[in-house]
Amino acid sequence: MIRALKEKYKTEQVFWGVIFIAPTLIGLIMLNLKPAVDTIILSFQKSTGFGNQIWTGLDNYRRMFHDVEVWQAVGNTFIYALLTVPAIIILSLLVAVLLNQKIKGISIYRTIYFLPVVSTPAAVAMVWKWLYNSDYGLINFLLSKLGIQGPNWLTNPHTALLAVAIVGIWSAVGYNMILFLAGLQEIPKDFYESARIDGASPAKQFFSITIPLISPTLFFVTVTTIISSMQVFDLIFMMIDTTNIVMPKTQSLIYLFYKQSFILNDKGYGAAIVVLLLVIIMFFTAIQLIAQKKWVHY
Amino acid sequence: MKSKTVAIHIVLILGAVIMVVPFLWMISTAGKTFAESVMVPPVLFPKSFQWSNFSSVINKFPFITFYINTFLMCIGRVVCSVLFSAMAAYACARLEFPGRDLFFGLVLLQMMIPSQIFIVPQYLLTQKLNLLDTIPALMIPGLVSAFGTFLLRQFFKGLPKELEEAAKLDGCNIWQTFVKIMLPLAKSGLISLAIFTSLFAFKDLMWPLIVNRSIDKMTLSSGLASLQGQYGTNYPELMAASLLGIWPMVVLFILFQKRFVEGISSTGSKL
Structure with missing residues (x-):
């Protein structure tokens, strides 16, 4: 038995292998694995002040299921994802396809589209808040030139989440465009040549060559974009003031988690909220992992 | 130029304008006096660029x-x-x-x-x-x-x-x-x-x-x-602060653009 193991693993490799993974393993256990378990435990507890926790079983979850604010936040998170995910995918794919043509100035376009990605969300949110300003903002001024009376974007419950979503889309297109561009550049050009000779229209080429061949990238972008849109926090935190009346209509689950855990200091309830988000994200990721077998070609 | 190329450029330029206008507005507002920033219709270019907005936020923060x-x-x-x-x-x-x-x-x-x-x-x-x-x-x-x-x-x-x-x-x-x-x-x-x-x-x-x-x-x-x-409403100063906040990464990106693009491309191949 020991001899068999020795044959399989050479001593030197075992020695260095363990040393090489040690820092990352310890880090992952201390900073991720244990915290994940702790958060789940915390969600069954209530803080009694001074750092003491008492076990309350399913109380936080029971409270959550009757909490209108939580369900509103679930709804807001879904609406935000529905507003941003399709737009991000379509626009970044469109830009990538256009940049994949033989045209001049590709690197200038690429730089410009990528600028929001390297800008810190705190600054991005501030300038958009200013653009959306109902009295002095550039957006409503331009709308008024077209004869449209612009809304109070960030204080109107019908437009606030849309306004935040637009910034979310604007910020994410550049990043995913780069991913798509990398996928597109791997498609051999002669595929399109022969399709053209066969008389396939550009639309037909797009759906029967481009889409299947970039389906792994498309899958990756879809999964990661859904996950990150469900975790939206920065833009809401920066653009919607805590006293803004539209807050219940815009706050996401992560915003609510932040509020409960660090402002209201109810870390147990905050933990239950973040566990709910984990379950939702896992559910959507699992569905996509199953569905990908039908449409992703590796 | 073929009409197809022209069409592509029109779409890309339109997108690029949407991408870049918030940054230009940030720069323009950062150079305005407070009075200029709240004028209707908006002032596109400040009369003289107010560098004092920058020194003022650096003094406060x-x-x-x-x-x-x-x-x-x-x-x-x-x-x-x-x-x-x-x-x-x-x-x-x-x-x-x-x-x-x-x-x-x-x-x-x-x-x-x-x-x-x-x-x-x-x-x-x-x-x-x-x-x-x-x-x-x-x-x-x-x-x-x-x-x-x-x-x-x-x-x-x-x-x-x-x-x-x-x-x-x-x-x-x-x-x-x-x-x-x-x-x-x-x-x-x-x-x-x-x-x-x-x-x-x-x-x-x-x-x-x-x-x-x-x-x-x-x-x-x-x-x-x-x-x-x-300082939630003094937008010239807030925009000056935003510029102070974003320039380091923008400069790094422009200097190492190829590395950024390669780095991101290498992450998207497989889940």
Whole structure:
């Protein structure tokens, strides 16, 4: 038995292998694995002040299921994802396809589209808040030139989440465009040549060559974009003031988690909220992992 | 030019305008007097550019400290996570030892879980270590990187094995082979990961916001957030502050554009 193991693993490799993974393993256990378990435990507890926790079983979850604010936040998170995910995918794919043509100035376009990605969300949110300003903002001024009376974007419950979503889309297109561009550049050009000779229209080429061949990238972008849109926090935190009346209509689950855990200091309830988000994200990721077998070609 | 090319340029220019106008508006507003900023119709170009907006926010808020804090946070995270990820990735790609697959499973699991689930216990750990309101606190969540380990493992797997065998024949042990042969070969992967790590550390808002509440321990992100909280309506100054907050990463991006693009491209191949 020991001899068999020795044959399989050479001593030197075992020695260095363990040393090489040690820092990352310890880090992952201390900073991720244990915290994940702790958060789940915390969600069954209530803080009694001074750092003491008492076990309350399913109380936080029971409270959550009757909490209108939580369900509103679930709804807001879904609406935000529905507003941003399709737009991000379509626009970044469109830009990538256009940049994949033989045209001049590709690197200038690429730089410009990528600028929001390297800008810190705190600054991005501030300038958009200013653009959306109902009295002095550039957006409503331009709308008024077209004869449209612009809304109070960030204080109107019908437009606030849309306004935040637009910034979310604007910020994410550049990043995913780069991913798509990398996928597109791997498609051999002669595929399109022969399709053209066969008389396939550009639309037909797009759906029967481009889409299947970039389906792994498309899958990756879809999964990661859904996950990150469900975790939206920065833009809401920066653009919607805590006293803004539209807050219940815009706050996401992560915003609510932040509020409960660090402002209201109810870390147990905050933990239950973040566990709910984990379950939702896992559910959507699992569905996509199953569905990908039908449409992703590796 | 063919009409198709013209059409492509029109669409791309339209998109580029939407991308760039917020930045131009940021610059223009940062140069206005307060009175100019609230004029209707809006003033596109300030009469004379008000550099005083910049000195005024620097006087109110310690931007130099924010730069130093942000820089130290990025350096700490980059050095630790790139080194540790490279070691773990090399072990996963090339060495055989018991528990390797279990370890890699843990790496994949971490990548699939939303990071907010770790935040409260990480905060409590930081508190227990007495590190709240310190620079090391900013580095804590980024000391190791599951994503980095995953990315570099792919990278090491793609390198030819012959070089390691040659090194072995020359009498190098595994550590020497790793440091002298493999790390130099993986340079572009390491740089990609370093860029990636600093970009995400730079943009991170929630963590610096919760661990460091004194103004002199804030990063650019959390500093800007607290600035907005205090001077919410003076937009010329807020825009000057935003420009002060974004220029370092924009300059880095323009200088190392190719690396940024390569780095991001290398992450999207497979889930």
